Amino acid sequence: MTVAVNTEETGKKIEEAIPGSVVSSDKGSLTVDSKALAQVSEFLKNSPGLEFDYLTVLTAVDYLNYFEVIYRLVSLRNNQSLILKTCAYGRENPTVPSVTGTWRAAYYQEREVFDLLGIKFEGHPDLRRLLLWEGFNGHPLRRDYL
Amino acid sequence: MPIKTEQFYLNVGPQHPSTHGVFRLRLSLDGEVVTDVEPIIGYLHRGIEKLAESRTYTQIIPLTDRLDYLASMTDNVAYCLAVEKLAGIKVPERAEYIRVIFSELMRISSHMMAVGFYMNDCGAFFTPVLYMWREREKIIDLFDMVCGQRLLYNYMRVGGVSQDIPDEFLPAIKKFVAEMPRYIGEYNQLIKQNEIFLARSKGVGILPKETAVNIGASGPVLRASGVKWDIRKMDPYSIYDRFDFEVPTGDVGDCYDRYWVRIQEMTQSLRIIEQAISQMPAKGPVCADVPQFFRPPPGETYGYIEAPKGNLGFYIVSDGSIAPYRQHIYPPTLINITALKDMMIGWKVADLIIIFGSMDVVLGEIDR
Numbered sequence: 001m002t003v004a005v006n007t008e009e010t011g012k013k014i015e016e017a018i019p020g021s022v023v024s025s026d027k028g029s030l031t032v033d034s035k036a037l038a039q040v041s042e043f044l045k046n047s048p049g050l051e052f053d054y055l056t057v058l059t060a061v062d063y064l065n066y067f068e069v070i071y072r073l074v075s076l077r078n079n080q081s082l083i084l085k086t087c088a089y090g091r092e093n094p095t096v097p098s099v100t101g102t103w104r105a106a107y108y109q110e111r112e113v114f115d116l117l118g119i120k121f122e123g124h125p126d127l128r129r130l131l132l133w134e135g136f137n138g139h140p141l142r143r144d145y146l
Numbered sequence: 147m148p149i150k151t152e153q154f155y156l157n158v159g160p161q162h163p164s165t166h167g168v169f170r171l172r173l174s175l176d177g178e179v180v181t182d183v184e185p186i187i188g189y190l191h192r193g194i195e196k197l198a199e200s201r202t203y204t205q206i207i208p209l210t211d212r213l214d215y216l217a218s219m220t221d222n223v224a225y226c227l228a229v230e231k232l233a234g235i236k237v238p239e240r241a242e243y244i245r246v247i248f249s250e251l252m253r254i255s256s257h258m259m260a261v262g263f264y265m266n267d268c269g270a271f272f273t274p275v276l277y278m279w280r281e282r283e284k285i286i287d288l289f290d291m292v293c294g295q296r297l298l299y300n301y302m303r304v305g306g307v308s309q310d311i312p313d314e315f316l317p318a319i320k321k322f323v324a325e326m327p328r329y330i331g332e333y334n335q336l337i338k339q340n341e342i343f344l345a346r347s348k349g350v351g352i353l354p355k356e357t358a359v360n361i362g363a364s365g366p367v368l369r370a371s372g373v374k375w376d377i378r379k380m381d382p383y384s385i386y387d388r389f390d391f392e393v394p395t396g397d398v399g400d401c402y403d404r405y406w407v408r409i410q411e412m413t414q415s416l417r418i419i420e421q422a423i424s425q426m427p428a429k430g431p432v433c434a435d436v437p438q439f440f441r442p443p444p445g446e447t448y449g450y451i452e453a454p455k456g457n458l459g460f461y462i463v464s465d466g467s468i469a470p471y472r473q474h475i476y477p478p479t480l481i482n483i484t485a486l487k488d489m490m491i492g493w494k495v496a497d498l499i500i501i502f503g504s505m506d507v508v509l510g511e512i513d514r
Contacts, residue, residue, distance in 0.1 A: 001380075002381035056457060057448060057461055061446075070461065103360060104360050104484060105361050107361075108483075140193060141472075
């Protein structure tokens with residue numbers, strides 16, 4: 001069985017290593033500050049006992065006041081999973097750092113989220129629209145797009 | 147006098163028989179050697195994720211058929227599994243067995259298409275595909291028997307399946323399972339030792355283990371690279387923990403391994419079907435009592451299965467209404483093609499078609 005790790009314990013570990021990064025760690029998911037995302041992702045990938053080397057889902061949800069970016073991480077060695085979240089604010093220019101440097105699995109998925117929800121991923125090597133064509137107006141998966 | 151050379155750009159697709167749909171590759175070439183690859187996708191984008199936001203949970207099931215249209219049944223299963231997880235619905239025992247039987251039949255059918263068209267890409271024009279279609283036709287007849295559809299089934303329901311299997315189904319599937327090993331032997335006889343095939347696929351398009359994990363590859367592509375990761379074993383969903391089967395893996399992760407893993411998986415699927423037929427309860431309900439318009443409690447969930455092409459998942463966010471607030475489809479083949487660059491650079495154009503064929507890509511799923 002792929003066991004979901006205890007998010008509160010993991011949150012404490014991350015908070016010790018990178019102070020001020022964890023926003024909340026209850027309800028089965030771990031929310032981190034987007035400013036610390038790059039550091040947290042490196043920590044989750046490389047620290048012993050966690051070793052989340054396999055990124056599966058990367059997606060985002062539009063809650064109108066803010067965007068929630070969701071990462072589902074799996075550790076193939078320990079057979080554990082973790083849902084990591086971060087928030088992006090603003091309708092014009094929501095930005096979160098890219099994790100392509102840590103997990104290349106994010107490459108197309110970040111481009112897709114940029115295309116359909118308009119979230120910018122800072123540090124992505126080639127951030128362009130993926131499914132829609134260049135010059136398309138708007139981002140269809142936003143809740144206010146009709 | 148030195149010959150003046152310059153970089154050459156070649157466009158492959160979107161209308162090209164070896165791109166398995168409407169896939170486009172923009173290649174940079176140095177002579178005949180590939181120096182850069184840029185996949186361009188989106189020609190089949192239908193906005194299924196957006197459409198799902200304005201449909202009820204039951205109405206979304208036919209949309210999921212249109213994702214991986216060569217393995218519609220497993221798309222149905224993945225979606226229903228995610229909704230059941232979200233709404234806390236328990237599936238009756240008999241329906242679980244029916245789902246397993248159909249998922250495994252679908253896997254055999256999908257792998258047949260993959261191997262057949264892969265041979266097509268290798269230059270064996272259409273004869274191998276017809277060999278595969280001979281048996282695939284029998285599987286499709288079985289599907290036709292239960293739901294009246296040959297390709298887009300819409301058979302699964304949230305809480306079970308739409309109708310019970312007919313009386314003539316069990317004898318027919320028993321006959322199929324008994325016959326199938328002989329045909330797999332026939333495929334091996336024709337393909338496995340074929341010198342041209344071996345020369346063109348062994349050592350071509352190697353995907354190392356570390357890269358495969360880092361790009362998030364799944365399914366036969368990941369296992370061919372030597373990672374023993376099958377969700378049916380590692381995180382058993384439905385009733386997969388009741389069956390005895392093995393997870394075949396490759397050694398080096400070249401095109402040959404990807405082909406061979408698929409052939410072995412077909413044998414393992416037959417084993418699962420055999421066990422499922424003998425364990426299945428003879429009578430019982432096939433669908434839980436689920437109202438037509440049901441409202442899952444607010445929350446979010448991720449349901450995923452081992453589809454023929456890899457880890458297929460649905461991330462569903464509910465706000466307590468009859469339609470999902472957000473429904474994200476995690477497509478295994480889109481993630482697998484992240485590795486194309488690593489696998490193709492340095493090979494010739496003719497090898498590139500083979501590497502792409504060995505990935506078993508379906509554009510309905512990539513573009514959604």
